[in-house]
Amino acid sequence: MDTKAMFNISYGLFVLTANQDGKDNGCIVNTVTQVTSDPLQVTIAVNKLNYTHDMIAATGHFTASILSEKADFEIFKRFGFQSGRNTDKFAGFDAVQRTANGTLAVTQGTNSYISADVTQKIDVGTHTIFLAKVVDVESLSDIPSATYTYYQQHIKPKPQPKAPQGKTIWRCKICGYEYEGEELPADFICPLCKHPASDFEKVTA
Template sequence: MNQAAMFKLTYGLFVLTAKDGEKDNGCIINTAMQVTAEPNRIIIVVNKQNYTHDMIMKTKEFNVSMIDTEADFELFKHFGFQSGRDVDKMADFAFSRAANGITYPDNMVNGYISGKVISETDLGSHTMFLADVTDAEILSDAESVTYTYYHKNIKPAPQPVKKKGWICKICGYVYEGEELPADFICPICKHPASDFEPIQ
C-alpha cells in the first residue's frame, strides 16, 4: 500500500477557536465540512491532544475560520506549533469576537462559522464533533487555502539535514535516531509515525 495516496485527498486548513471562562485558545485543523443544509450542520475533527479539543468537549461551542491564500507561515506556527496549555495564543494577536463570544482571527482568514455541538464521535486519536451552525460571516474575497496550496506555497521547504533520523512529512520535525518507535507522535503537528520518512 502506498500511504502517500492519502495526501491526494482534498483538505482545507482552518483556525479552530474556543473559549472556556476567561481562557481563549485556538489550533489548526484540516477537517471541517458542511454535512446538511436543513438543518445547517457541520462537522469538525480535532486531535485529542489539542487543548482546544478539551475546551470544546467542555463548552460545546467553537468558531472555525477558513484560512485564505494571503496567510503566511507565521499563522500556522502560532496556532499549530505551540500548545495553549503553555502559552496565551491570543496575546499580541489581532482578533475579534463573534456573537457567541469566541474569537476569530482578524486577517488571513476569509470567513468564519460558529458551531454549537450536538454530538461527539470518538475516532481514536481524534474526536468528530457534529454541530448546528449558529452564525457565519464572510470576511474577504480571498480564496481558501487547501492542504496542497499550503505545502506548495506557504510551508517552508525542509532544510538539508546531515543527521540520522526521521523527518515528519507534515511539518518537518526531525526525530534523531536509527529507529522511529511505531507509536511515536510528532510533538509539533501531532501526526503519527506513519507520516515520517527516513532522512536520506
C-alpha cells in the first residue's frame, strides 16, 4: 500500500468556529464536505483532542469559513497551531461576523462561510464526523479557495532544507513543528497540529 497516494486527495481549508457559554473559538480543518443539496447538508471531521471538537459536540452549532488564496500564514498560526483551551484565539482579531446560529464567521482571508447545526455524530476513533444541516451561507469575495496543495506551496513558509550540524530532526509536513532526535516515536502526535508520526519527515544535517 502506498499511503503517500492519500496526499493526492484534494481538500479545501477552513476556519471551523464554535461558541460555548459565550466563548468563541476556532481551529483550522481541511475536512468540510457537502454531502447533499436538498436538504443542504455538510460533514466535518474533527480530532477529539481539539477544543473546538468538544464545543461543537456540546452545542451542535458551527461555522466553517472557507479560506481563500489571500489567507496569510498568520491565520493558520492563530487558529491551527495553538489550542483555545490555553488562549483566546479571537483576542485582537475583529475580522468576524456573527451568523444565524450564534457562531462566528471569519471575514479576513476567506471567501465564504457556511453555518450549520449538527444532526448526527459518528465516532470514527481519533475523530468525530459531524453531519449538519446548513442554516446560513454567504459569499464574501470572488478570490479562489485555498486548497491544501496551495497552502503547502504558497502560504506555508519554506523550511530550512537541512538540520543543524550533527543533528537529526523530524519535521511535521503539515505545520513545520520540529522534533529533535534520531528516531520519532511511532505514536508521536504533533503538539501543534495534532497530526500523527506518519506526517513527519526526517531531516538530517
